[in-house]
Amino acid sequence: xxxxxxxxxxxxxxxxxxxxxxxxxxxxxxxxxxxxxxxxxxxxxxxxxxxxxxxxxxxxxxxxxxxxxxxxxxxxxxxxxxxxxxxxxxxxxxxxxxxxxxxxxxxxxxxxxxxxxxxxxxxxxxxxxxxxxxxxxxxxxxxxxxxxxxxxxxxxxxxxxxxxxxxxxxxxxxxxxxxxxxxxxxxxxxxxxxxxxxxxxxxxxxxxxxxxxxxxxxxxxxxxxxxxxxxxxxxxxxxxxxxxxxxxxxxxxxxxxxxxx
Ligand code: SAM
Numbered sequence: 001x002x003x004x005x006x007x008x009x010x011x012x013x014x015x016x017x018x019x020x021x022x023x024x025x026x027x028x029x030x031x032x033x034x035x036x037x038x039x040x041x042x043x044x045x046x047x048x049x050x051x052x053x054x055x056x057x058x059x060x061x062x063x064x065x066x067x068x069x070x071x072x073x074x075x076x077x078x079x080x081x082x083x084x085x086x087x088x089x090x091x092x093x094x095x096x097x098x099x100x101x102x103x104x105x106x107x108x109x110x111x112x113x114x115x116x117x118x119x120x121x122x123x124x125x126x127x128x129x130x131x132x133x134x135x136x137x138x139x140x141x142x143x144x145x146x147x148x149x150x151x152x153x154x155x156x157x158x159x160x161x162x163x164x165x166x167x168x169x170x171x172x173x174x175x176x177x178x179x180x181x182x183x184x185x186x187x188x189x190x191x192x193x194x195x196x197x198x199x200x201x202x203x204x205x206x207x208x209x210x211x212x213x214x215x216x217x218x219x220x221x222x223x224x225x226x227x228x229x230x231x232x233x234x235x236x237x238x239x240x241x242x243x244x245x246x247x248x249x250x251x252x253x254x255x256x257x258x259x260x261x
Pocket of ligand 1: 132
């Protein structure tokens, strides 16, 4: 019908124009917000509150190009410092914090660097941007107090290698946290979520980012990723001894962790 063809050509117009109007970073943000209904922000907040960062810590955020997790860690540390500075006894808090942000894609790192500048963190020496592969990290053994990976492990070639590297670079007792899209285990909600992911996500991806295939791939990669228990046992196989996980929104995402040995 004429109405239908009108709607189709308007859809095509939108999908051609919107990606041109947005730069990579804001496009990426917009898609994250649209797909998760803004929830990815709360999930990352939760990840960082479980990490419980502290001044002077040596931390590695892997697949962290845009800086989303790193900025939250720095904010957490700054607020501890602000509180502690009122007490001059806490001189040891001046110890140098290092947040290494490692990503395989230099464009993502550039997005992160640009954002750091926008946040007034351009000269902040605690932020260290490193191009590198999660499967073969360039850091020494036993050097990190913390390791995070948010929405990064699902798409690597060898999950086991990534976990082994995380274990290698962490100090004994270091904190490991992984935030990833996972498997909904609640009946009815699972059916709704399947409908949402198979029908809505690729359609929104096409309309807003002009890229149906990538979002179709996203949905399929979530399906293929090991379920919570299986992933927990893979983390244990890498050497971690007290692995726990927490489902958020019924398992839409899960945070696997080892934070207190
Ligand atoms: N952590 C950020 C967040 O939560 O918004 C970014 C997540 S983004 C979906 C996935 C990131 O993983 C991309 O920046 C990509 O370049 C990076 N990545 C993919 N494979 C990687 C690998 N083998 N090593 C390091 N980073 C990788």
